[in-house]
């Protein structure tokens with residue numbers, strides 16, 4: 001059997017901050033990627049076999065089985081190799097195990113095609129923030 005070339009595990013919120021900053025908001029201050037809600041979130045990291053953290057995602061439980069994921073990012077040099085897919089499908093499976101009814105995100109328009117591949121559909125809600133255009137996307141269970 002092939003040895004998997006990565007592993008995913010829970011991490012602290014603070015371990016997500018450097019990748020969030022480097023990949024998503026390099027033009028802003030490092031502190032700007034810290035969410036007040038990070039204390040309540042569950043954070044996951046994808047690691048290479050050498051224990052290098054290369055992708056992160058944060059999951060937040062709301063009411064009525066609704067979950068939101070935020071700040072999903074893969075290091076630029078490692079994008080397009082399937083790591084984002086692995087992390088996102090891990091979160092989807094976790095939500096299913098937790099009897100989630102809905103998983104949603106504020107999707108950058110630039111990433112909306114990516115999410116469509118994994119069963120997310122666009123809602124009518126769009127907005128702009130920090131120089132990026134967003135659409136709320138959701139996946140029902």
Ligand SMILES: CC(C)(COP(=O)(O)OP(=O)(O)OC[C@H]1O[C@@H](n2cnc3c(N)ncnc32)[C@H](O)[C@@H]1OP(=O)(O)O)[C@@H](O)C(=O)NCCC(=O)NCCS
Nearest residue numbers: 072073074079080081082083084085107108110111113114
């Ligand atoms: C979105 C993101 C997390 C995806 O991670 P990744 O590790 O590159 O994902 P994968 O390698 O699993 O990509 C799977 C497929 O989706 C494609 N894809 C990746 N990002 C995409 C995007 N923004 N739009 C459309 N397709 C995309 C890849 O090319 C790949 O296609 P292929 O299977 O035909 O080769 C990563 O591109 C990223 O960090 N982007 C910058 C930050 C960002 O926009 N985060 C999302 C905010 S809502």
